[in-house]
Amino acid sequence: MLQLLFFYFTFALAKDENALNLIIDIGNTMAKVALFDGGEMVEVSAGSNQSLEGLKALCSKYPVDRGMVATVVDLNERILADLAALPFPLLWLDHRTPLPVVNLYETPETLGYDRIAAAVGAHEQFPHRDILVIDAGTCITYEFIDSKGRYHGGNISPGMQMRFKALHRFTGRLPLVDADGRKLPMGRDTETAIRAGVMKGIEYEISGYIESMKHKYPELLVFLTGGDEFSFDSTVKSTIFADRFLVLKGLNRILNYNNGRI
Structure with missing residues (x-):
């Protein structure tokens, strides 16, 4: 039993350490979408703050664990729908x-x-x-x-x-x-x-x-x-x-x- 618990804890810890974060930074003019592995940035794309062009490509390329959205503008219905469809939890700053x-x-x-x-x-x-x-x-x-x-x-x-x-x-x-x-x-x-x-x-x-x-x-x-x-x-x-x-x-x-x- 102790061995099973140790294996489960080790697996969960390793999984969390390798989890990828999706960061969505929506500014007054541009939007940036980035993937982080721990504290290291893996990839980033930039585009219009009205479309989030790089979002789907990054999410299909990497196994994302969780994400964060930070925006200084009101988002249109298309972007809100795209974010709502993501298969992982989002934290809105x-x-x-x-x-x-x-x-x-x-x-x-x-x-x-x-x-x-x-x-x-x-x-x-x-x-x-x-x-x-x-x-x-x-x-x-x-x-x-x-x-x-x-x-x-x-x-x-x-x-x-x-x-x-x-x-x-x-x-x-x-x-x-x-x-x-x-x-x-x-x-x-x-x-x-x-x-x-x-x-x-x-x-x-x-x-x-x-x-x-x-x-x-x-x-x-x-x-x-x-x-x-x-x-x-x-x-x-x-x-x-x-x-x-x-x-x-x-x-x-x-x-x-x-x-x-x-």
Whole structure:
């Protein structure tokens, strides 16, 4: 009898360790679908947040054990039907979901899942360090989690495309410019002036946050994630860890935490 119980426990433990997590991260513009084996990402696909193109392909390719959905937008009926048809349990992240960190945000029900997930993902990699997480996407967010695993909150500012569009929309004659094209330290025409103003402005903003936080937390680590990339000077760049999948890793950590995988 004892041998049978030992075999069952060993089999169940091995099964849980090898279980695959499906992580669905639905943002304001894009959606990412990823598979994790424990803490390691196996595969990821990205596409429109209106279709989840990679969902069926990943689920048919791997034996998924459980999943998590995190969204900042309302989902259409097609996506909801696809998610409801999945043959494994889904955890929907909201402000009531238990977290592996202490959340000190005063209004957790208004906190974007991507913000707290990025902080969790960074904390998992360096659990005893003060960390500033910068996510440069539709918006640019700044999140601080301390060496004791306490998430203090952060700031939100307009992202790069939002700044380009705002200059065009809220003025009478400024053209709509994007990041691609000639880049000068100081603009020599209206297009290069807008491009330099937006992109250098973001770089100086991010550098300012880093320098300010480092005065208070000298051993601060900085994570940069999100879809937009910038070219910082060498003194700032040397302090930054770039991780495009930080939010996905944080969501996977939260799912594991809720299923008893410490």
